[in-house]
Amino acid sequence: MERKDIFCNSMLDLNKSDIESIKCANHIVFFSGAGMSAESGIATFRGKDGIWNKFKPEELANFDAFMKNPGMVWEWYKYRHDIIRHAIPNEGHLAIAEFQKYIPKITVITQNIDNLHKRAGSKNIFELHGNIERNYCIKCKTFYNDIEEKVDIPKCKCGGLIRPDVVWFGEYLPEDQFKGAEIAASECDLFFVVGTSAVVYPAASLIYTAKHNGSFIIEVNIEETEISFLADKSLIGKAGKILPEILEKFNE
Numbered sequence: 001m002e003r004k005d006i007f008c009n010s011m012l013d014l015n016k017s018d019i020e021s022i023k024c025a026n027h028i029v030f031f032s033g034a035g036m037s038a039e040s041g042i043a044t045f046r047g048k049d050g051i052w053n054k055f056k057p058e059e060l061a062n063f064d065a066f067m068k069n070p071g072m073v074w075e076w077y078k079y080r081h082d083i084i085r086h087a088i089p090n091e092g093h094l095a096i097a098e099f100q101k102y103i104p105k106i107t108v109i110t111q112n113i114d115n116l117h118k119r120a121g122s123k124n125i126f127e128l129h130g131n132i133e134r135n136y137c138i139k140c141k142t143f144y145n146d147i148e149e150k151v152d153i154p155k156c157k158c159g160g161l162i163r164p165d166v167v168w169f170g171e172y173l174p175e176d177q178f179k180g181a182e183i184a185a186s187e188c189d190l191f192f193v194v195g196t197s198a199v200v201y202p203a204a205s206l207i208y209t210a211k212h213n214g215s216f217i218i219e220v221n222i223e224e225t226e227i228s229f230l231a232d233k234s235l236i237g238k239a240g241k242i243l244p245e246i247l248e249k250f251n252e
């Protein structure tokens, strides 16, 4: 029987045959959003304590806002960078990295800019929205990993403004990252959607790409989302709890 037919569309957690089917997967994708890092102490965007509740994305995460008020945007990114710098990968990040030992190919596609998947040991990662640990000059494109924390508006040697290397609203995603993510979504057996409200595009379109490819979709979220209808299994709970549980069942 075709592997994917074994799964059924149910809200129950994974049963024995589901785990068996994960075991014989050749390529699993983990597509993650801010909920993946919530248990590492990094606030999500749209949850009840989400950072977008205090700030409007348009006011901060876009180029015009940056050019109008670079100091304010830098203040926000330094604040977030400080939280991220002190955050550590949680059990969910570690479980995803652990799966690399058992499955021939694991791909992580993340919307997060916090570098926690890499710090957890995941290797094959596509960062759709950039990385807060990188910055570059908008004029000469020189990259700066560390910027002077004390300087309000970091400037390049050429005099250009330095900005965080993240994708703002209205900006294109890095082509190589999105292309690679699309290929992974179009050829994987299993596609985990972890901790995302799936409202940001074109990132969220990858879930449809995976569905179209016939991948088995497993959602892990503390609540139902706009894409729960697409999931073959919707596991309601925290990523830092559910993913290690799946790994544990996997090793039973």
Ligand code: BV8
Pocket (backbone or CB within 6 Å): 032, 033, 034, 035, 036, 038, 039, 044, 045, 046, 047, 050, 061, 111, 112, 113, 129, 166, 167, 168, 169, 170, 171, 172, 173, 194, 195, 196, 197, 198, 199, 200, 201, 202, 220, 221, 222, 223, 225, 237, 238, 239, 240
């Ligand atoms: C683009 C980086 C092409 C910066 C981010 C008008 C003009 C242009 C584009 C648009 C437009 N109108 C709409 C668009 C498209 C727009 C978009 O999608 N807007 C949405 C909001 C409607 N997209 C873009 O602009 C993209 N570019 O389209 O370019 C183009 C170019 C020019 C002209 C035309 C087109 C660029 C989008 C990237 C924006 N950058 N971040 C930064 O971080 O500062 S977006 C931001 O949202 C983050 O990257 C974040 O990852 C992403 C998605 O959010 P989520 O990760 O899902 O987080 P959220 O808080 O929403 O949800 C958390 C979930 O976790 C919840 O479901 C919660 O229940 C769950 N959860 C919580 N705790 C846990 C948990 N789950 C499990 N365990 C837990 N413990």
Ligand code: ZN
Pocket (backbone or CB within 6 Å): 137, 138, 139, 140, 141, 142, 156, 157, 158, 159, 160
């Ligand atoms: Zn420069």
